[in-house]
Amino acid sequence: MSQASTNRGKTGGIAQAMADWVADLGQVAVDWITGLGGLMLFGMRTSLWLLTRRPRRETTLPAFYQIGVLSLPVVALTGTFIGIILAVQAYGQFRMLHMESRLGAVINLSLVRELGPVLAATMLAGRVGGAMAAELGTMRVTEQIDALSSMGANPIHHLVVPRFLGCLLLIPALTVMADFMGIVGGAFYGVYLLDIDWHHYWLHSQQYVRGFDIFAGVFKSLFFGATIALISCFRGFHCDPGAEGVGRAATTAFVYSFVVILLLDVILAIGLDAVYFVIWPEGPKFL
């Protein structure tokens, strides 16, 4: 083979590889767009059922129990430890500035605005989201979802709406619980173990944490709850066959929920910050 034809062959090979790469990239993009479109349609159908027909008590109460009551201990525990960890980590820095008494303000503000809602949502995505995707995925694989449809019962109305309502309505309560336990944990460590003055610890907390901060955290949690329910149920409904498919549905439900929670957190934090500065143009008088 001549040198020229070898070069042509090489050029053709590179061109083919490039074309394959572009085709693969296009396929990935198409899959993403299709998946996103599917999720949007799923969300719209859920909203439609939510607004047009009241869910049955026998499906709603067990979902609320699973999502709310059984998540409470783990959310409370996580909140407590995060409060303590914040106190441990921040104390050294504050002591150097001789501002130990302001520790409560930093811990409590971080908790109610950011860590409380995000941690409660993360725990819910891990504990409930994965379980919902696995349960619905198993129902899909074992034809239980088809059985519902064949008996004239809409699977979205029966399976998704109660879980969606549970996540949406109970995540604010879980967030408040995470906030509260974090505040208690931080205060316990700061006041009893680091010997910070009790009166000043709470005085500064009261001064710097506004009602809007608590509202912002709880408001964000509503979006997180809806996201967890929709993504997890969608992954369960579109589960691949077999044990591997169910496992993958549970894992992707958590991973996608977590990524979307963080993405939403950024967007909502920027939006709520803008609202905050409209209401209080002077900004937070911190430290």
Place this chain on the structure above:
Amino acid sequence: MVNVSHDIGSPEPLIRIDGLSVEFGHHEVLHGVNLSVPRGQTIAVIGESGCGKTVLLKTIIGLLHPTRGAVMFDGQNLAQLGEKALTRERIRFGFVFQQAALFDSMTIAQNVAFPLRQHTRKSPAEIDVIVASRLAEVGLPESAMYKKPAELSGGMRKRVGLARALALDPEVVLYDEPTTGLDPIMSDVINELILKTRRQRHEVTSVVVTHDMRTAQKVADRVVMLYPLSRLERGEPQILFDGPPVDMERSRDRRVTQFVEGEAGERMMEMQNGL
């Protein structure tokens, strides 16, 4: 594609399938299938695994949508019905799933009561009576009512699936592999229950998907044999046989007799050649 309608009795069949094709992505499972099921008839759809029997059954009840063609039920195209109308038509069907598809989270009684609670205004006491009677029909004791599906054997689960499918006294019962995975005695129990269902409900129309020849011969008035598209010659119809069970063994098509007799034939050779 050939028209293999096989009307018996009623001039308008209860289920009419016209040129049905079903594809999943680029994979076509059914192509140009025509079939008519008259009211009151029991037909068995047989064929090897992967030939599209279950897809056909799920398309009949509207769980899957045709890519081309139509499924007409009592003169209506199910794929064109809205949510409410489709629900109204679906409750005229009972579907017995291959693995029973009982709801894990509910007891046996709650499973059988589900369609009654969903679609009737009967009181809990009335529903309990119907549930007990349906379970008795399939030979399950009252003590099974409060158990969860996981506590029952495969045969018992299938019988509960049948009881649930019959809860609303459907006009059509669709059976998906009702005897698969059961021992010969339990398989025969299920066959007898299918016959009993028919005796008790004279107008009931049944479609039984199976690859158990004993079931097909025992319960069906008519047998339809589907063949996988991938193994057909170009232009061949997907339905290889449509007629009474007794004619199957006399079929001139070797693929039909081979299936009836359960012979591997040249299939082993094809598998070794990677086909």
